[in-house]
Amino acid sequence: VIAYEVRMAWLAAQEQAQPAVEHEEAPYPLVDDLERFYDHLEQTLLATGFIRPNHPGQVMNKLRRLFTRARPESQELNILRGMLASIEQQNKGK
Structure with a gap:
């Protein structure tokens, strides 16, 4: 019983010592x-x-x-749109 109480006190102290990280x-x-992305992609x-x-x-x-499962963030979607724009630019030059 004493070991249990010591362990519980130690765990409680550890939780208080570590600041909660907000994501x-x-x-x-x-x-x-x-x-608009799907239209651009197509x-x-x-x-x-x-x-x-x-x-x-x-x-x-x-x-x-695929993209629904991936659930891209706004910034990731912008990266993909930038890639599509670059492909379009290269394709126009040919």
């Missing part, structure tokens, strides 16, 4: 932002020939599911 949650994009993939104009649905549905 600030990063902002997530709005639905409209995601839709247009870029069409322009590069990655998806066929007459069958974009299957690939785009899979990509939507």
Whole structure:
């Protein structure tokens, strides 16, 4: 019983000694932002020939599911949009 009480007191002291770290949650994009991203993605993939104009649905549905599971933050979505813009720029030069 004494060992138990000593252990409980030690654990309580450890909890008080360690400051609680608050995790600030990063902002997530709005639905409209995601839709604009999906439109941008589809247009870029069409322009590069990655998806066929007459069958974009299957690939785009899979990509939507992928990004829904990934749940990118706003900043991550902006990085992806920047990548798409860079691909578009390179594609225009050819």
